[in-house]
Amino acid sequence: MPVSPKEEALFPRQLIPMGDSAVTVEFGDSIDPTVNALVIAYAKKLLEQGWSGIVDVVPTFRSVTVHFDPLQWDMASLTDQLRVLPCPRPSVTESNSTLHQIPVLYGGDYGPDLDEVAAYAGLEPSTVIRLHASVQYRVYMIGFSPGFPYLGLVPPQLAIPRLLTPRPRVPAGSVGIADRQTGIYPIATPGGWRLIGRTPLPLYHRTGSTPFMLKPGDRVQFRPIEQDEFEQLSRATTDEDHRSQQ
Amino acid sequence: MTTPHNTREPLIEVIKPGWLTTIQDLGRPGYQQYGMPVAGAMDRFAAIVANRLVGNPDQAAVLECTGQGPELLFQQGTSLAVTGANISPTLNGRAIALWHGINIRQGDRLAFGPRRVGFRCYVAVTGGFDVPVILGSRSTHCPSRTGGLEGRPLRTGDHLFHRALDQAIDSLVGRRLPPRLIPTYDRSVTLRVVLDVRRHLFHESALTVLVNSTYTVAPQSDRTGYRLNGPLLARKETLSFISEGTVTGALQVPPDGQPILLMVDRQTTGGYPPIATVISVDLPLAAQLGPGDTVRFVACSIAEAQALLRTQSHLLNTALPPVPAIRSLSSP
Structure with a gap:
């Protein structure tokens, strides 16, 4: 959506040098949709400048980390520029962000912690599923592994701490809960989130034309599916993989 | 995306893969906002010099060998x-010099022996190694099985291809890095760090402990990061820390106080606050540490860190000028 100049503003920000080739621009000290919207708008604005020597722009919950080539920028002049870069006033309604519907097979072998989450919350597993799938989540940031979305906020009844000892291997597609966040493991990695289901869709597709399904600021809603549909969607994904590798 | 390998002759047959040998270039920047680690050569200086010695642009793909080198049979x-760590490289059984350009004939055999100094060594060939470019890079990131040879280290029997040049380059024999520019590796090093401005996240003692202690690189260290054993760095536990972007060289402090030095395969975001970050010019020295090696830290200003890097870059460019991007037959 185009933004007129009068809507741009200098939101208060703190600049934190990270060594000699990165600086973090911080907009707040909490996990909050308004702060995060500002973060994402600022990251987009910075990338649009096309400044040479800006290597990576990484929006997270409440800050943007800017990686730069230290042979092209000295820290002082870059921080000066970042401090005064006007930022579009972000829309908090998110009506223009992309909404993804992600099918999930809840429980059983694919969601080994569903019963424990239900017991912890004092709810039936079916209620946990209904609540988890009832919310449009915001992609606050992508991190941890290629394409891993940090989604929030989970309905308060479902908040549960991480496992004390992380699993050495969480299968790709697993959907987990940690406190009031939920996320999806795009590749098999170690992980400590409570696993309640699995999606057959690939969030990271190495050789695809769109390697990453989600970007910060997108919205996600989960759609409960049954075994049949899971297997059907898995086969479709596998076929597509074969085609793209030929 | 896929290079038609079967229509060309391989350059190398892998006789022994070594302990951990991967294809790397200068990494995969630009996708950290999607959680994609940068990867690339741990020791960028050694990788760049190896490329320049064989007439390649800096970003050409090289082999990174770790601790115990591979055995490679050249079919062309x-x-x-060979640059970086000295793990006793030999050609047909005879020792060869590091930091030199060397001519190879069909049937030659490159092998390695005992680790003498440093931990990671780089092998560049003219044209660079040819594997598909994934997200702008040929680097291998093993944890996500991305890039390089099917996202994994070399195996016995692998064939390695190189990018053929469409023009002959001048003989490179005798090309070498001037000895004064060859880094001195050691099993105990001092790394210069920029201290993080967020002192309030740590107890007052933590900074004093950091710059007055010796840390040992733990066995469970890899390209993602080094676990450092030594005195604990006390955090103020009342403060929780919201995940933010990470940088290579950051000394992250988990709640238990045992620092982790983040390296090139690091996750793009992290939930442990950094107490300090190793300066760019010293990262190659950190890259040459192996398990059991020791490290001390000393504070440095950002301006000084950037000046040191500019000086190093200037000296290298004067001795071995960068090579412009190669036009190649095998890829655009």
Whole structure:
């Protein structure tokens, strides 16, 4: 959506040098949709400048980390520029962000912690599923592994701490809960989130034309599916993989 | 995306893969906002020098060998350079010099022996190693099985291809890095760090402990990061820390106080606050540490860190000028 100049503003920000080739621009000290919207708008604005020597722009919950080539920028002049870069006033309604519907097979072998989450919350597993799938989540940031979305906020009844000892291997597609966040493991990695289901869709597709399904600021809603549909969607994904590798 | 390998002759047959040998270039920047780690050569200086010695642009793909080197049989002639750690490289059983350009004939055999100094060594061949470019890079990131040879280290029997040049390059024999520019590696090093401005996240004692202690690189260290054993760095536990972007060289402090030095395969975001970050010019020295090696830290200003890097870059460019991007037959 185009933004007129009068809507741009200098939101208060703190600049934190990270060594000699990165600086973090911080907009707040909490996990909050308004702060995060500002973060994402600022990251987009910075990338649009096309400044040479800006290597990576990484929006997270409440800050943007800017990686730069230290042979092209000295820290002082870059921080000066970042401090005064006007930022579009972000829309908090998110009506223009992309909404993804992600099918999930809840429980059983694919969601080994569903019963424990239900017991912890004092709810039936079916209620946990209904609540988890009832919310449009915001992609606050992508991190941890290629394409891993940090989604929030989970309905308060479902908040549960991480496992004390992380699993050495969480299968790709697993959907987990940690406190009031939920996320999806795009590749098999170690992980400590409570696993309640699995999606057959690939969030990271190495050789695809769109390697990453989600970007910060997108919205996600989960759609409960049954075994049949899971297997059907898995086969479709596998076929597509074969085609793209030929 | 896929290079038609079967229509060309391989350059190298892998006789022994070594302990951990991967294809790397200068990494995969630009996708950290999607959680994609940068990867690339741990020791960028050694990788860049290896490339320049064989007439390649800095970003050409090289082999990174770790601790114990591979054994490679050349099925075509080329020129080659070995830089970085000294793990006793030999050509047909005879020792060869590091940081030199060397001519290779068909049937030559490159092998390695005992680790003498440093931990990671780089092998460049003219044209660079050819594997598909994934997200702008040929680097291998093993945890996500991305890039390089199917996202994994070399195996016995692998064939490695190089990018053929459409023009002959001048003989590279005798090309070498001037000895004064060759880094001195050691099993105990001092790394210069920029201290993080967020002192309030740590107890007052933590900074004093950091710059007055010796840390040992733990066995469970890899390209993602080094676990450092030594005195604990006390955090103020009342403060929780919201995940933010990470940088290579950051000394992250988990709640238990045992620092982790983040390296090139690091996750793009992290939930442990950094107490300090190793300066760019010293990262190659950190890259050459192996398990059991020791490290001390000393504070440095950002301006000084950037000046040191500019000086190093200037000296290298004067001795071995960068090579412009190669036009190649095998890829655009």
